[in-house]
Amino acid sequence: MKKPQSVKNYILASLSVVIIALIAALSFHKMVLKSWNTEDSVIVSIDRVGKVRGTETPLPFNNSTAEREKASPETEESPWETEYIDITVTFLNGEKKGESEDILITQLSTSSLKLTEGRRYLLVCDRFEDGTLQYSISDRYRIPWVIAFLILASGGLIASAGKAGFRALAGLLLSLAVLLGWYVPALAKGVAPIPFAILTIGAVSIITVLLVVRRPAFWIVAFLGALGGAIAASTVGWIIVKTWQLTGLASDSASLLASTIPNLSMEGLLLAAVMIGAIGAVLDVAVSVTSTLAELFSYDSHIESHRLWQAGIGVGREVLGSMINTLILAYLGSSLPFTILISYAGIDAMALLNDPYIAQELLRSVAGTIGLLLTIPITTGVCVWWLDFRLRSKKSAG
Template identity: 35%
Template sequence: MRLFLLAFLWLLPAWAQGGGEYLLGRVLLLETERGLAQVEVGGRVEWAQLPADGGGFRPGERVLLYREGGRLYVTEPDRLPWMGLLLGLFVLLATLLGRGKGVRGLMGTFLSLLVVVYWVVPSVAAGGNPLLYAFLGSVGVLLFTIYLVHGVNRKTTAALLGTLLSVAFVLFLALLFTRAMAFTGLASEEALLLRQWGGVDLLSLFLAGVVVGTLGALTDVSVTQAAVVQALSHANPRFGLGELYRRGMEVGYDHIGSLVNTLVLAYAAGSLPLFLLLTKDPTPLRFLLNTEPFAAEIASMVLGSLGLLLAVPLTTLVAAWAFQGGKGGPGEGHGHAH
């Protein structure tokens, strides 16, 4: 959700970004008492203003600078080289351990991010309905992640349909409960900033973020369940829809048990600073949880987890219909084991 909002902010029109200039430089000398740093930028040596807390910068460190109104400010350390190293390690391990599917998974992830950042976000920034473009973008993301990684066949089509049905249910529940709880969409600093610029339906943007945030986990669940039903069908081609669904759900119940807390923990990990306020704020817990930032975070967790729960029976039902009577080619095995 927050990555979705940050991408939205990044791709806002230039007039909304201010008239300053971002630069890359290197710290030569620190004078923390004066709050200044001597930096090399563009082949010149200049003095730049440090953050109020000093920023913890070191001589020789590469930093990001911001020039506005003739003044130069040190803003952040240059983190991209380390991020590149970390991503390179991830790509290397995914390729070595996942082999062909690992490479296709990386390609699917890259193409999915392109859909979100370069189509969904610009469409919303241009005034499009966030819910509509989030749903259409979800279809594009799922086509890349499911068909590219696992191929075009009955199993992947059943997984795709099960995931789309789950996304539709999550959207319906999100619309129902966010309206019932009178959410405004102003649950984060990013949303408050967007409100100042105007032109964006913040509640729909919040709902779109919930949907986008669940797609990865939903894909994992649906492909695995479809593979289970496929294996059952080819183990006994006489199984009809009802029997395939019943036997597939025997595995699905275990799947649900292991996944029920997946998104809750994922969302909670990203919201630890917010939850830490529970221990610092003197407001009674009953009233603090009622505020929109807390209520919206909890709603995101629950809605995402509901999507996971719904994906298991929905995908199992679609796959049972697709594979009843031993339809389809030979079994391809499970997507993975839990």
């Protein structure tokens, strides 16, 4: 009789999470509308989308529709020309909140932003020196749904995993706080990426181990195992960066960052990215091996060291297979558009391996893989040493 009750509770918990996510999204939407203070943009709902036409000169939005049509006759469109579109919008915030207006917006003819009636968008207004206003749609307004699905995922984790899920979520939030609240702002100020990356990895490892590993006696095992794997991945990454002569400037965003913050070492930033990218997978392996060995020790506190070593290596090998897949596929997925472009262009394999962008992705994959490989024996060795040390300490105390 307990099993149906358990299923019922699980279904009720899932429905509760969905309802809470929707309510939170609606509440957050209202809060965003009240607090949105970006001077050059407002949130609007599109009520009508008129004709699309091409023109060479911007037209004042306050011209009548007839004047705009007269000044902007329909011409054959070029893929690179600017389009002018008559639309009717309702302002959802700002000084004109609740008002509806016919406006003329500018948009590149190659833009992938599709305007749909009934949807919400971000409307940007540019004011020229002569007082002319030029409107454009910068993006879709998606904040409520982003919040809803974040809460749905977080609530689902807690509902299904209970306290363990809550601890995992808390660890993730604290790790993000360290990365986004401390490390990234420090980099923006031009600090050395690698030393701060080492401190960040240490902080993230401590947070994760304390919240995820249930047995305090094994905290040091998981921490040292993860730290050892991260150091291994970092060392391999440094060797690859030097031997492959990578500069960290393979992408447009990296080049823009280098010109924006001239004193920031892009080579160091590339290596720091490898270190931080590897720590997640390394922590997974270290915690998995530690938890398994801790369970074995709890069942048999007199287990021999060589048996414990064999068990740790055996479990690590099985975890390794799936974790390497996760690591490689994550990197491949993040660069999938570029990979498709390369496949479409039919680039030679040798030229492909020599491409700096591909080399950077290979750097992350190779360094992360070797870090995972070494995490298993490091974690197992630390566990065997730690248990032997504790046993000797107890005998000495007795």
